[in-house]
Amino acid sequence: MFNALQVVTTVIVGLMVGVEFSVAFVINPIFKALPEDSGQLARSHGGRMLGAVMPFWYIGSLVLVGIWAAAGWHHHGTGLVVTSGVLLILSVIMSVLLLVPINDQGKTWTPETRPADWKQQVNRWDRFHYVRVAVIIAAFVLLVTALT
Incomplete structure (x- = not known):
């Protein structure tokens, strides 16, 4: 059962x-290359769609890592799992404090209602997102390492 928990x-x-990496390095660059207002509309839609799913995914991942750490407290690699957690x-803190406020605004934007500095806000979100992606990649690498 413990092995199944680790794998899941x-x-x-x-x-x-993978999803967050894809957003940072595939999806958003595609959106930026779209003509006229298409990219901004696509980002707004993506913000609504992923904004509804990602909180559960982040918290669910954190809960699973917490269960793994608690259940495997005396197993090899628990320190890596705790660090990953x-x-x-x-x-999650970065998301709530830095990314969600921008996303909450951006997902309501239309070409008629977006603020004058919308591109700067999008670029700010992207910069924060790159850092968050690096953090969750590190967390993932620690989990994989804990399996070995």
Whole structure:
């Protein structure tokens, strides 16, 4: 049962990392290259869609890592799992304090209602997101390392 928990947790965190990596390095660059207002409209839609799912994915991942750490307290690699959990906590804090406020505004924008500085806000969100992606990649690497 413990092995199943380890595998499920690692897969769920890994998929989350993959989605967030894809947003940073594939999806958003595609959106930036779209003509006229299409990119901003696409980001607004993406913000609504992923904004509804990602909080559960982040918290769910954190809960699974916490269960793994508690259940495997005396197993090899628990320190790595705990450190991974700390990084996931950091990613949640970053999300709530830095990214969600921008996303909450951006997901309501239309070409008619967006603020004059919308591009600067989008770029700010992207910079914060790059850091968050690095944090969750590190958390994922620690989980994979704990499996070995």
